[in-house]
Amino acid sequence: MNIDVCYTPELIHQFDVSDKTVVVIDVLRATSCMVAGLGSGVASITPVASVEECEALGAQGYVMAGERNGEKLPQFHLGNSPFDYMEKSLKGQKIATTTTNGTRALYLSKDAPEVIIGAFLNLKAVVNHLSKSKRDILLFCAGWKGKYNLEDSLFAGAVLDGLKKQAEFDSDAATAAFYLYQSMGKDPYYFISRSNHAKRLSKFGILKDIEYCSRCNEFDVVPKLKNGELVV
Ligand SMILES: O=C(O)[C@H](CS(=O)(=O)O)OP(=O)(O)O
Numbered sequence: 001m002n003i004d005v006c007y008t009p010e011l012i013h014q015f016d017v018s019d020k021t022v023v024v025i026d027v028l029r030a031t032s033c034m035v036a037g038l039g040s041g042v043a044s045i046t047p048v049a050s051v052e053e054c055e056a057l058g059a060q061g062y063v064m065a066g067e068r069n070g071e072k073l074p075q076f077h078l079g080n081s082p083f084d085y086m087e088k089s090l091k092g093q094k095i096a097t098t099t100t101n102g103t104r105a106l107y108l109s110k111d112a113p114e115v116i117i118g119a120f121l122n123l124k125a126v127v128n129h130l131s132k133s134k135r136d137i138l139l140f141c142a143g144w145k146g147k148y149n150l151e152d153s154l155f156a157g158a159v160l161d162g163l164k165k166q167a168e169f170d171s172d173a174a175t176a177a178f179y180l181y182q183s184m185g186k187d188p189y190y191f192i193s194r195s196n197h198a199k200r201l202s203k204f205g206i207l208k209d210i211e212y213c214s215r216c217n218e219f220d221v222v223p224k225l226k227n228g229e230l231v232v
């Protein structure tokens with residue numbers, strides 16, 4: 001199988017996703033939240049683009065989650081922290097979420113035959129799943145507001161490292177992500193804590209989120225998009 005990397009939603013039009021497994025990556029923090037929630041017993045997570053769509057689902061009984069500029073909206077039940085998603089009271093509940101980057105990347109992946117969610121929290125499960133794939137793979141980094149980011153690129157490199165024996169990758173995008181991961185000495189937290197995201201949102205006291213989202217293999221789940229909702 002061939003594997004490639006798209007570094008931001010602004011570049012996704014350059015890829016044909018119609019025959020690929022797409023791995024949506026938003027380590028800080030949307031896809032880490034999705035893995036933590038679904039790995040802790042949440043029934044489903046529906047990603048939506050706008051606050052209004054989230055509120056409409058809220059009126060139907062969904063738990064409303066997400067952020068704007070990194071902060072929870074006052075009318076929402078949850079923000080965009082993995083700790084919010086691991087609350088015991090959420091077991092069996094349906095969540096609707098809207099975030100700046102992660103839910104946008106998910107929307108842009110909707111034409112792919114398989115869309116899965118990746119984060120360091122489920123790295124091994126994602127690599128195991130992809131190692132059995134018959135399709136080509138696109139690692140789709142949500143980035144930040146259309147720009148490249150470190151944390152998602154690093155995770156793309158970790159997946160490439162896990163698949164290096166069976167996957168071919170020849171694009172410079174994939175080679176760069178692979179060597180980025182090699183160069184960091186397999187300590188995601190070292191790099192991620194120096195990311196623009198960590199600095200930008202430090203005023204919101206999210207250092208515990210950054211540390212948690214840098215952990216590997218806390219959950220053995222691979223969330224998949226089915227009929228517009230993420231389930232395991
Ligand atoms: O809440 C987050 O961590 C970010 C906010 S921001 O765009 O980086 O300010 O959203 P996400 O969609 O999870 O990247």
Ligand SMILES: [Mg+2]
Pocket residue numbers: 026027028029030101102142143144
């Ligand atoms: Mg992000």
